[in-house]
Amino acid sequence: MSQFYLGVIGVGGVGTAFLQQLSRLPDAPKLILLARSSQTLLAPTPTYLPGIAADWKTASANPDLTKSGALSPEEIASYLSSAPGRAILVDNTSDPALAASYPVFLRAGISIVTPNKKGFSSDLSLFRNIFASAIKGNAHVYHESTVGAGLPVISTLLDLVSTGDEVTRIEGVFSGTLSFLFNTFAPVGGSGAGRKWSEVVAEAKELGYTEPDPRDDLNGMDVARKLTILARLVGLEVQSPDAFPVESLIPKELEGLDSSAEGAKAFMDRLGEFDAQMTEIKESAEKEGKVVRYVGSIDVASKEVRVGLQKFDKDSAIAGLKGSDNIISFYTKRYGSNPLIIQGAGAGGDVTAMGVTADLLKVMHRLR
Amino acid sequence: MSQFYLGVIGVGGVGTAFLQQLSRLPDAPKLILLARSSQTLLAPTPTYLPGIAADWKTASANPDLTKSGALSPEEIASYLSSAPGRAILVDNTSDPALAASYPVFLRAGISIVTPNKKGFSSDLSLFRNIFASAIKGNAHVYHESTVGAGLPVISTLLDLVSTGDEVTRIEGVFSGTLSFLFNTFAPVGGSGAGRKWSEVVAEAKELGYTEPDPRDDLNGMDVARKLTILARLVGLEVQSPDAFPVESLIPKELEGLDSSAEGAKAFMDRLGEFDAQMTEIKESAEKEGKVVRYVGSIDVASKEVRVGLQKFDKDSAIAGLKGSDNIISFYTKRYGSNPLIIQGAGAGGDVTAMGVTADLLKVMHRLR
Structure with a gap:
């Protein structure tokens, strides 16, 4: 069984519900990056240990984690792609700037799971770039919760x-x-x-x-x-x-x-x-x-x-x-x-997060 | 891109619709076994060439294929598992005997895709044996079309x-x-x-x-x-x-x-x-x-x-x-x-076959 390394951005309603669901998965990937607007928690390199607890309060009180301000998408991608296994980014924000950087992650082999509509509904060129980058990086993009929350649309x-x-x-x-x-x-x-x-x-x-x-x-x-x-x-x-x-x-x-x-x-x-x-x-x-x-x-x-x-x-x-x-x-x-x-x-933290969690499981199945 | 090797049993309403959909897939797996009640067509070993055309009439007229009567599940499993890549069996019958043999296929590493309800709805021991055998053989079992045809149930x-x-x-x-x-x-x-x-x-x-x-x-x-x-x-x-x-x-x-x-x-x-x-x-x-x-x-x-x-x-x-x-x-x-x-x-050849084809794609994604 491969070990997967997870970065999660956003701890609002959907983000919090997702972290709860994540913490209950039998074969959960290892959470090594957790970020909210201006704060980032990272499992220290090069060991990527300890893993991060799946709630912001517990995690941010852990003195063994590296703490930082907001990182750029490039910095996050570089950190995740150095992990000793396949990495997945879960974007639980509605941030257009982060969505515009999906190609950076994907080309680096980092798969994306997200309910954030921005990457798929802004300029057509970005939409195309995202899916072309996924192929190039042999990574996956799943975004069930961008339409109808967790409904299988x-x-x-x-x-x-x-x-x-x-x-x-x-x-x-x-x-x-x-x-x-x-x-x-x-x-x-x-x-x-x-x-x-x-x-x-x-x-x-x-x-x-x-x-x-x-x-x-x-x-x-x-x-x-x-x-x-x-x-x-x-x-x-x-x-x-x-x-x-x-x-x-x-x-x-x-x-x-x-x-x-x-x-x-x-x-x-x-x-x-x-x-x-x-x-x-x-x-x-x-x-x-x-x-x-x-x-x-x-x-x-x-x-x-x-x-x-x-x-x-x-x-x-x-x-x-x-x-x-x-x-x-x-x-x-x-x-x-x-x-x-x-x-x-078609809305609500729990059902939207369910779509994200189900997507995460599918990505892990495909990378396994 | 890995090459997948496919055995298909059953050429009734669902089977025929499935073969049509199969023939139009961009990255179709290679059909090496096609069987109906008392006849079996096989791509000759050891080359597994030529592949089989995805309709019974064309395929059965091909003199380069090996022809046989009905094979036992064990014989089919042995043929498929010798193929030079991951093999998948599509069971488009409603045969309880074939369903009872799924564990044989799965333990040999052959994944199963089927609309046949029998394996999953007969004795509980068979149901359990199927999923345990899949884990043992590192193979997959998908059966969307056993309930509601192609509906995502x-x-x-x-x-x-x-x-x-x-x-x-x-x-x-x-x-x-x-x-x-x-x-x-x-x-x-x-x-x-x-x-x-x-x-x-x-x-x-x-x-x-x-x-x-x-x-x-x-x-x-x-x-x-x-x-x-x-x-x-x-x-x-x-x-x-x-x-x-x-x-x-x-x-x-x-x-x-x-x-x-x-x-x-x-x-x-x-x-x-x-x-x-x-x-x-x-x-x-x-x-x-x-x-x-x-x-x-x-x-x-x-x-x-x-x-x-x-x-x-x-x-x-x-x-x-x-x-x-x-x-x-x-x-x-x-x-x-x-x-x-x-x-x-929730019924009909085309929509039932769609569930089978979608499952086949998912199995190939997981094995890739």
Whole structure:
């Protein structure tokens, strides 16, 4: 059994849940680097001993570890690739700069496992560079949790493609936050009838279902990044997540507010002024016996990717979603008129970390 | 890139679809053995050249191949393990005798990929012997298509378990045939109101949705075998597929008919005599505003596995199934009250073969 050496960056919600899962694995790889924003813990070279405890508090109190400020990706890659066995980097951040350095790691033979969407959904050239570098370095890149958290979305799509099925269309609800907002604002049963949009957003923010700044959910860019990833995996050359129509739920009049915490507060304070717009959209759907949902879709033949509001029959699977669930439908030649559907929680530390941990196990299986 | 050597047994519906998919793989393994019931084609030793064309007709017309009658599992294992690289056996039969020999292959280092349920759902001792032999032989066993055809059911369950999630309950519709029968006999919209059960069964048989002998679907054993596999993968010690309650849809009065083609004909001829029983079950559900469906469930805490008829709310996901779709819900600690759901076609040559082909790629990735 080979020994694997692990570097982990990020100890937020997903990072912490991942470290817990890691600590319970029967054949866990050896954690030799653990980093958060401005601090890095390293197992001292050349022995790479002792290994690091899988929680930040215990680890940072260990006097036998080397402590440092933030290291550059090159420094981290150099440290990991000197380890006496195959190394794997787990990036539990959403840092675009770290994602831009994946090729450095991969060319050095360090595999990457990550829920960070940035590397796969920014410039197409970076996406290509990542997978070309993996081949060059004989390393692997797994990123299941970039779409639908731990739901088997990426792996299923890759299986369809690699076995020669023809994917014709992908559609679904890809944001747990927007799922919750619309399931609450426009429920099939109609029980949310009296609710105002701004109240539902405020409630979701209080429950921790939105990003700290809800505009980061409402602008649709998170969904656009996920669609970009899926579209590229079926072979569409999507240049960037703003290369196709994305409907923002931020009222035009509030687009000028700056991105600071004050801007976020002003946004929440003023959102109620525009409730009539969303009520109108909801009621127009109701008149047709439908409900409105925020969805993403990829039509492969026409190469059309779009993200935005759409009306759905009340007895459709998308209309019937509960809580903050995601649903993703794959229409393919083999599956015919009834799509292959994956549904369930698409956000949350534990389920996102599960996707990361499962990917880590797969990488270790492939390197063994 | 290592060269892999492949033996394929079975050229029925799934086998033929698999061979088609195999022939289109970019880095296909080398087919050196192709067998159907009483005939075997082999690439001549010691060169293992020429490779075999991936369809029976072309291959059997090739004068350069060695031809033989049926070989014993031991003879096949010996031939495959002498190949100058890692060998993989794809069993596209439903043969219990071949399945009972998997340990022979695995201990010889030959990996197994199969949609054949028999090895994993017969005696618990065989199930255990298979996985122990795989470890001993440093070989792999993949069997995604034993449950839900190409749907990612087994892989998802293994990911949940291996990352430390606690699966509490699994339930769903596991038979494409029984899905079609009940979606047609007792549709949510009620449009099938006037249909008689025996007519629906006859129609399904004509459409090729049932086994040649529909009793093989109606006795519930196919579903029981799938539940046995899933239950064992979450750690329940299910001794055999008849170790738990399985509701048969074969009327008691017809259980005595023998298993021959004549018996099957007599069964179909007489099934209509018992239509009133099924109509009563359907109407009793309707009185509660529900529909009846044939489902399987595993309650992990109480170790209860059961297969049979159950009533479902008309707005439930199970009631809303279409065509011959399967649906499988995983309730787990991490996923909470809303389960992780997989839905789609759970039968058919192409989608079953897709699961086999995807498994083959995964085995090759692990052996590389």
